[in-house]
Amino acid sequence: MDEPEGWYAVALGADIEPSTSAGTRLFGHELVVWRDAGGAVHVWEDRCPHRGMRLSFGFVRGDHIACLYHGWRYDTAGQCRFIPAHPDLEVSPMIRTRTYPCRERAGLIWVRWGAPAEEAEPAPVAASPLRSLYLEAPAARLAAALGEAGPDGLVRFDLAGSPVLVAVQPLAGEASAAHIVVPDTPEAPEADLGRLAAACVTLRRSIEGAAP
Amino acid sequence: MSLRLYDYELDENGYKVRLALGALGLACETVGVDMVPGAEQTRPPLIDLNPLGTLPILVDGDTVLREAEAILAYLARRYDSAGTWLPQEPVAFGETLMWLAFATRELHAATLARRAALFDLPGDGPALEGRARAAFRVMEDHITLRGFSGLDWFAGTGPTIADLALFPAFALSRDFGIDHEAYPGLRRWSRRVRGLPGFRTMPGIPDYH
Ligand code: FES
Numbered sequence: 001m002d003e004p005e006g007w008y009a010v011a012l013g014a015d016i017e018p019s020t021s022a023g024t025r026l027f028g029h030e031l032v033v034w035r036d037a038g039g040a041v042h043v044w045e046d047r048c049p050h051r052g053m054r055l056s057f058g059f060v061r062g063d064h065i066a067c068l069y070h071g072w073r074y075d076t077a078g079q080c081r082f083i084p085a086h087p088d089l090e091v092s093p094m095i096r097t098r099t100y101p102c103r104e105r106a107g108l109i110w111v112r113w114g115a116p117a118e119e120a121e122p123a124p125v126a127a128s129p130l131r132s133l134y135l136e137a138p139a140a141r142l143a144a145a146l147g148e149a150g151p152d153g154l155v156r157f158d159l160a161g162s163p164v165l166v167a168v169q170p171l172a173g174e175a176s177a178a179h180i181v182v183p184d185t186p187e188a189p190e191a192d193l194g195r196l197a198a199a200c201v202t203l204r205r206s207i208e209g210a211a212p
Numbered sequence: 213m214s215l216r217l218y219d220y221e222l223d224e225n226g227y228k229v230r231l232a233l234g235a236l237g238l239a240c241e242t243v244g245v246d247m248v249p250g251a252e253q254t255r256p257p258l259i260d261l262n263p264l265g266t267l268p269i270l271v272d273g274d275t276v277l278r279e280a281e282a283i284l285a286y287l288a289r290r291y292d293s294a295g296t297w298l299p300q301e302p303v304a305f306g307e308t309l310m311w312l313a314f315a316t317r318e319l320h321a322a323t324l325a326r327r328a329a330l331f332d333l334p335g336d337g338p339a340l341e342g343r344a345r346a347a348f349r350v351m352e353d354h355i356t357l358r359g360f361s362g363l364d365w366f367a368g369t370g371p372t373i374a375d376l377a378l379f380p381a382f383a384l385s386r387d388f389g390i391d392h393e394a395y396p397g398l399r400r401w402s403r404r405v406r407g408l409p410g411f412r413t414m415p416g417i418p419d420y421h
Contacts, residue, residue, distance in 0.1 A: 012396065015396035015397075015399070015400065017403070020399075022392065022396070057418070059420040068418055132396055134394035177394075193360045194360035197360055
């Protein structure tokens with residue numbers, strides 16, 4: 001599939017709690033998204049340099065992520081720092097994973113894919129997490145149903161009468177995700193998040209049911 | 213009290229019972245059964261304890277029970293003096309039973325898919341996987357919606373045997389090729405289950421040493 005360069009949301013920030021990791025995909029490439037104990041997020045290729053196992057099956061300790069299989073530990077720069085079978089070894093700087101630039105904005109975790117033209121970081125948006133919807137539908141069908149994203153990667157969408165912001169993640173050919181947040185607006189009444197979360201289920205049904 | 217459990221270590225139905233024994237802090241003698249490849253549970257003497265030839269089987273004095281969900285309900289009613297694991301309150305009780313039925317029926321596809329993958333048994337892999345994904349999606353929607361009401365568990369207000377019955381299929385889903393990518397709500401819920409006092413792991417559910 002085409003892999004347009006740019007920033008893509010890969011999770012709601014709230015769904016990646018401190019000291020946890022999760023696997024996901026972007027254009028079919030497996031990624032691990034993890035948050036260290038200090039709260040910083042990291043997005044890497046989901047592959048342990050040792051034998052290629054998925055790092056998202058592993059676990060986070062402090063500011064390291066450890067592979068489940070043989071316990072190799074990687075620091076926040078993706079550099080392997082510790083190999084349990086050789087505890088005294090000074091690990092070679094060649095043993096490192098591929099890392100991607102990432103940031104948090106509008107309650108979402110974003111990864112930079114490719115080398116998009118450097119633009120100033122978009123202004124922060126105050127928003128509350130709603131939910132991530134995972135759909136069996138290609139990302140293009142989501143774009144057709146929701147509308148095109150603005151330059152900041154967010155689609156402004158009306159969900160059951162309330163404005164929401166949506167970021168579409170192309171997972172792989174027939175699979176995609178819509179990460180949905182509700183903008184915090186001081187003048188508006190507090191959004192009924194439960195009602196909107198229920199409306200997400202209806203939205204998913206209508207997009208999946210739509211003719212390709 | 214002397215509890216005896218006939219169990220096969222890799223069986224997720226037996227694991228449900230082990231989770232309940234841990235949560236309730238109960239001592240239990242475990243009798244390992246050669247389910248794969250031996251199918252020991254389908255022959256005497258076990259077939260005389262359970263004519264269905266299935267595992268797990270719990271023996272408590274003169275009581276002999278089969279079906280993991282029934283065993284969980286029995287253990288909770290009998291040994292949980294606080295009465296929280298199988299709540300008395302009618303709504304929470306009904307919800308607990310609803311999810312126990314879900315664990316037995318909808319998640320059976322996950323059990324079969326996992327057996328087919330682990331033990332090379334015949335089975336329509338893609339169809340089973342599709343049904344397991346559909347069931348996980350129902351669970352994901354439910355736990356996500358409840359989160360907006362400040363509820364962290366499947367039924368009632370606290371952890372129940374429904375959570376213990378639902379946990380193994382999801383936690384072991386990578387054994388049959390379903391990653392946790394699409395289930396952020398279930399990921400967070402399974403962390404809560406892992407944090408319950410007396411929680412135990414099994415092969416396939418890593419112990420983060
Ligand atoms: S594959 Fe990761 S430590 Fe061996």
